[in-house]
Amino acid sequence: MKSTERSSAQPIWDYFCSLKLTMFLLLTLAVTSIIGTIIPQGAPPPEYLQTIGENKFKLYKTLGFFDMYHSGWFILLLALLTLPTVMDEGLGKSLTLIESVSVHTDRSLLRDKSIALLRAEFAEPVVTEADGSCHLFAQKTPWCRLAVYIVHLSVIVIFIGAIIGSIFGYKAHVNIIEGEAVTSVMSRTGKEIPLDFAIGCEQFSVSYYDTGAPKEFKSILTVLEDRKPVPGFTRVPIIVNDPLTYKGITFYQSSYGKVGEHHFIVSNRDGSNKTPLTLDSSSSARLPDGSGMHVLESTQDISPFQPGMSGPAAHIEVHTPTGETKAVVIYAQYPELNARTAEQNGLPLISYTGGQEQEYTGLQVVKDPGVWVVWLGCFLMVAGVYAAFFMSHRRVWIRITDGEVTIGGHSNKNQAGFQPVFARLVERLRNDISGEGEK
Amino acid sequence: MTSSLLFNTTTIAYLASMLLFFIFLASRSRAVGTAGSILALVGLILQTVAIGLRWKESYDIGVGHAPLSNLYESVVFFSWTIVLFYFFLDLKYKHRVIGAFVMPFALLGMAWAQLGLNSGIEPLVPALQSNWLLYHVVTCFLGYAAFAVACGISVMFLIREGHERRADISGKSIVAAFPASRILDDLNYKAIMIGFPLLTLGIVTGAAWANYAWGTYWSWDPKETWSLIVWFIYAAFLHARITRGWFGRRAAWLSIIGFAATIFCYLGVNLLLSGLHSYGGGS
Numbered sequence: 001m002k003s004t005e006r007s008s009a010q011p012i013w014d015y016f017c018s019l020k021l022t023m024f025l026l027l028t029l030a031v032t033s034i035i036g037t038i039i040p041q042g043a044p045p046p047e048y049l050q051t052i053g054e055n056k057f058k059l060y061k062t063l064g065f066f067d068m069y070h071s072g073w074f075i076l077l078l079a080l081l082t083l084p085t086v087m088d089e090g091l092g093k094s095l096t097l098i099e100s101v102s103v104h105t106d107r108s109l110l111r112d113k114s115i116a117l118l119r120a121e122f123a124e125p126v127v128t129e130a131d132g133s134c135h136l137f138a139q140k141t142p143w144c145r146l147a148v149y150i151v152h153l154s155v156i157v158i159f160i161g162a163i164i165g166s167i168f169g170y171k172a173h174v175n176i177i178e179g180e181a182v183t184s185v186m187s188r189t190g191k192e193i194p195l196d197f198a199i200g201c202e203q204f205s206v207s208y209y210d211t212g213a214p215k216e217f218k219s220i221l222t223v224l225e226d227r228k229p230v231p232g233f234t235r236v237p238i239i240v241n242d243p244l245t246y247k248g249i250t251f252y253q254s255s256y257g258k259v260g261e262h263h264f265i266v267s268n269r270d271g272s273n274k275t276p277l278t279l280d281s282s283s284s285a286r287l288p289d290g291s292g293m294h295v296l297e298s299t300q301d302i303s304p305f306q307p308g309m310s311g312p313a314a315h316i317e318v319h320t321p322t323g324e325t326k327a328v329v330i331y332a333q334y335p336e337l338n339a340r341t342a343e344q345n346g347l348p349l350i351s352y353t354g355g356q357e358q359e360y361t362g363l364q365v366v367k368d369p370g371v372w373v374v375w376l377g378c379f380l381m382v383a384g385v386y387a388a389f390f391m392s393h394r395r396v397w398i399r400i401t402d403g404e405v406t407i408g409g410h411s412n413k414n415q416a417g418f419q420p421v422f423a424r425l426v427e428r429l430r431n432d433i434s435g436e437g438e439k
Numbered sequence: 440m441t442s443s444l445l446f447n448t449t450t451i452a453y454l455a456s457m458l459l460f461f462i463f464l465a466s467r468s469r470a471v472g473t474a475g476s477i478l479a480l481v482g483l484i485l486q487t488v489a490i491g492l493r494w495k496e497s498y499d500i501g502v503g504h505a506p507l508s509n510l511y512e513s514v515v516f517f518s519w520t521i522v523l524f525y526f527f528l529d530l531k532y533k534h535r536v537i538g539a540f541v542m543p544f545a546l547l548g549m550a551w552a553q554l555g556l557n558s559g560i561e562p563l564v565p566a567l568q569s570n571w572l573l574y575h576v577v578t579c580f581l582g583y584a585a586f587a588v589a590c591g592i593s594v595m596f597l598i599r600e601g602h603e604r605r606a607d608i609s610g611k612s613i614v615a616a617f618p619a620s621r622i623l624d625d626l627n628y629k630a631i632m633i634g635f636p637l638l639t640l641g642i643v644t645g646a647a648w649a650n651y652a653w654g655t656y657w658s659w660d661p662k663e664t665w666s667l668i669v670w671f672i673y674a675a676f677l678h679a680r681i682t683r684g685w686f687g688r689r690a691a692w693l694s695i696i697g698f699a700a701t702i703f704c705y706l707g708v709n710l711l712l713s714g715l716h717s718y719g720g721g722s
């Protein structure tokens with residue numbers, strides 16, 4: 001209240017204004033951010049049109065709701081958040097404490113005692129002599145008044161890091177077949193980005209828990225420069241949560257799959273009407289009777305899995321025209337088994353003649369030179385928030401005249417924490433100088 | 440001794456503690472209040488042991504990981520952090536009755552976990568096999584716990600303040616056992632002041648993990664976005680505090696809204712929306 005009388009109205013108004021603006025921004029951001037968690041982001045237009053009408057679609061599109069977090073208005077709101085706000089002090093509760101002690105002692109002795117006390121118990125004092133009295137001033141963590149600005153600055157730093165990343169970095173993907181190497185990757189926008197080295201996948205494997213749930217996806221990668229493996233980057237295993245970084249580009253385990261071809265012969269159950277069928281590892285085919293079929297797994301040698309048997313086998317899934325799904329194993333060398341399978345499941349007679357298939361590993365490829373700036377910003381934010389809430393600027397003054405010592409203290413916040421500290425100082429001062437007086 | 444038996448005992452201790460706190464409110468007998476606190480402490484200790492035991496059990500069955508990997512484990516942990524934070528405030532500021540408005544949250548969590556959630560110890564999916572899991576989840580939930588306690592305090596504030604305004608606090612009324620509204624208001628602020636930096640750390644460790652695990656520190660997935668919404672709300676609360684106009688009722692409401700958003704971020708996102716964190720809600 002005092003401050004309104006003291007100064008002209010303009011800066012106060014500005015002050016409330018900017019603080020109110022920050023509040024407004026924070027709450028608006030909180031509410032609007034919800035939109036993007038409800039409306040799916042970045043889906044293809046037909047999907048939206050199906051669920052919401054044409055009119056809503058147009059409206060939402062204009063408002064940028066389908067890619068909300070990158071829309072102009074949302075970014076503007078975020079950017080406004082970096083406007084510095086004056087929020088420290090003045091209106092926060094502050095505290096001034098004053099105590100006087102009267103003693104009959106030589107001033108210079110009192111002075112030395114007081115200096116020693118502040119030095120030992122609080123902070124190094126600054127000493128000034130004026131008008132026949134001596135003034136000591138000591139303070140702790142004056143810089144924490146800047147904490148609030150550091151928090152706001154940190155938001156700017158994070159933005160700068162994000163911008164650096166989006167201009168000079170990229171996010172891409174690449175599939176590498178086991179035993180092969182690539183020299184370029186595919187960006188999210190479908191552009192081919194050349195690497196100035198090659199990266200090869202020596203091996204990809206999946207391991208499982210006893211429950212059958214996947215335990216680990218692992219690729220063994222080698223970096224090649226001029227077709228030669230780079231020492232230290234040869235046969236490096238990477239798993240989810242443990243990527244490989246080379247020349248600022250990081251490769252993350254992200255997916256896997258198989259590429260290849262399989263050959264089948266399909267006929268009626270009595271063996272008539274034989275037709276050959278060739279099927280990609282990742283696609284499905286329609287059989288003459290209208291069923292759909294695709295390959296789940298295959299092997300060119302069944303013996304490790306079914307001792308006593310040999311030759312190629314495929315685990316396939318068939319969707320019958322009646323809507324049933326059957327998963328069956330068929331072989332190259334056991335026509336009678338295939339016939340029985342067809343009979344039992346009511347499927348056409350299918351036999352596997354073999355194929356070749358390779359595993360590939362899918363890697364996410366990221367280059368982000370701005371990420372360190374982002375971490376710097378995060379660090380500043382955490383440190384700033386900590387300092388802003390838990391540290392205070394504490395000051396102590398001591399004035400010494402002949403026969404009297406006056407001590408004053410001030411803390412810009414957390415007076416409850418400062419009170420005992422100050423009381424202790426006063427107590428110590430009293431003890432020190434009264435002990436001296438008795439001598 | 441199995442962890443699940445200990446968790447059941449914990450639940451009963453929290454129930455008894457809560458009931459004693461209610462009796463304490465009505466009777467204002469100090470002994471009952473102390474008993475309520477002691478039972479809460481017993482529960483906390485049992486639960487601490489139980490969490491440690493479950494951790495060990497996961498190693499015994501060969502899938503060893505910190506017990507923070509699914510909804511059951513996170514609800515149990517949330518409940519633990521709430522009681523822990525309550526004791527922290529109690530030690531520092533000595534307002535025992537707040538327990539009457541905090542223990543219900545802890546009890547609710549434990550009861551739901553024990554009765555309604557699948558408590559099997561499951562192996563970690565590859566995406567969660569990282570030390571970041573521990574740092575990230577612990578910081579997030581400590582922040583949440585502070586907000587839960589702040590919410591309980593805010594409810595007390597609204598009740599007490601209403602009575603103060605109507606000047607009907609007779610010595611006998613339950614409300615007379617509450618701390619003065621001024622103190623509750625201050626405690627609400629103190630709790631949020633601690634929770635906010637923790638949530639900030641939780642979000643930053645989440646971002647650090649996301650960057651380490653897949654090279655994107657922020658992808659606007661629903662959990663990320665909602666944690667940011669929660670962060671915005673409490674940031675607004677803390678800013679609001681300084682204008683002086685936002686002490687009292689409005690601050691209390693903002694704290695309650697903030698906690699509602701926190702709960703949505705925690706449960707709503709896992710159960711209703713999809714995203715990176717949805718495995719957290721599985722089963």
Ligand code: HEM
Binds near residue numbers: 508566572705715
């Ligand atoms: C910017 C990135 C992230 C943010 C802002 C974020 C935010 C949060 C928040 C607020 C929680 C609190 C607990 C809850 O509400 O369930 C949480 C929990 C969790 N987060 Fe994150 N997170 C991020 C990244 C990640 C990543 C990359 C992973 C793992 C791959 C992850 C895994 C988890 C898990 C497992 C939990 C515990 C959930 C539960 O047990 O119910 N988070 N996260």
